[in-house]
Amino acid sequence: MSTRRKQNLSVDRALLGFLFLAAVLTIGPFLWIALASFKTQIALLMGTVKFTPVSMNYDEVLFGNTSTFARNFLNSVLVASASTMAAMTIGFLAGYSLLRLRWPAWVVNLFLLWAVVFNLVPPVTLAGAWYELFRGIGLSNDTVALILAHTTLHLPMALWLLSSFLREIPRELEEAAFIDGASFVKTLWRVVIPIMMPGLVSTGILVFIFSWNEFPVALALTNNTSATVPVGIAKFAQENEIKYTQMAAASVLSAIPALLALLFGQRYIVKGLTAGAVK
Structure with a gap:
């Protein structure tokens, strides 16, 4: 040898x-x-x-008389799904505007820099201000308030990722569609979105998982009725006792949606993360 x-x-x-x-x-x-x-x-x-x-432990978490895990799970599904859809929609349109419309280069760079800087801000530093804001407008302990907060938290990440995917799409494809008589909406729906699908799916899964696992803001903006899964799991740590095994069972159950999302979008994630790496 x-x-x-x-x-x-x-x-x-x-x-x-x-x-x-x-x-x-x-x-x-x-x-x-x-x-x-x-x-x-x-x-x-x-x-x-x-x-x-x-x-x-699973029986107690799912069917116990004092357990609110099922309600917490539904709240998390609602909040994560709604905030993901909102962040993806706004992020896609904002990214398209920045890269396709005639914005000065400094405006584009400033927005993308803002997206990076905002992601560096710990969410807990915003929780107090959001609590006062939503209490003032009548959305205290409301699921809508948490959806708006999660959309704000994860919009910069969606904007940054979708902009990078959109940058890889040649402008000539859209110009050809316009020449053939396609409207702006039809061009987005029939040309841009299908090409960006791997990036859209991978970004959507990341935003969903981040929203699903978010804890400090959810703790500040919810109560027993509107609490999400991470807040519900934390409640197993009581004043006189920490129910470790029930906390473990709830943690396993809470990981199922994220695992299903990753399995469903695995091939899209690989394509999305390698987009633009090979010309």
């Missing part, structure tokens, strides 16, 4: 080892939570390795 081949084999083994370690560090915590959800509280606190799986 040549020296170069040995070097390549060593590099491949090192890369595989690194990928295996990264997979363990990524999957390990979720696997631990999944196993904890099938333990009793005593077995978990004692660190029991061998245990008899029980379903009582």
Whole structure:
């Protein structure tokens, strides 16, 4: 075996080892939570390795008399879906306007810079101001207030990503559609959106997951009726007791929508993230 081949084999083994370690560090915590959800509280606190799986934690989370997880789950579906649709629609139209209309270059660069800077602002710093604002206009503890807040939080990310995808579409395709007599709306619907579909799906999934997992703003703007899943999970940590196993069961259930979204849009995500990498 040549020296170069040995070097390549060593590099491949090192890369595989690194990928295996990264997979363990990524999957390990979720696997631990999944196993904890099938333990009793005593077995978990004692660190029991061998245990008899029980379903009582899931029964309590889903059907318990004091549990509000089902309502929290529906609230999260509503908030994440509505805010994702709003952020995607506004972000797409704003990105198209910035890149296709005759805006000065400094305006385009300023908007995209704002999108980056806003993403660096911790959401918790905005929660207090939003609470006072929505209380003043009669939307205190209302799901609509959280939808508006999540749309504002994730619009910059949607704008930045969709603008980068839109930049890869040749203008000549749209000009050809206009020459053939297509209207502006028809050009967007029949030409631009189909080409951007991988980018739209990947961006939509990212925005949905970010909205689904958002906690500090949801905690500030909701009550028991309008709380989302992350807020509902936090409520298992009570004053005199922390229900670890029920918290684990609720965490596993809360991960299902994100996993389904990733499985559904996997091929679109790969295409979207590699768009423009290969000419």
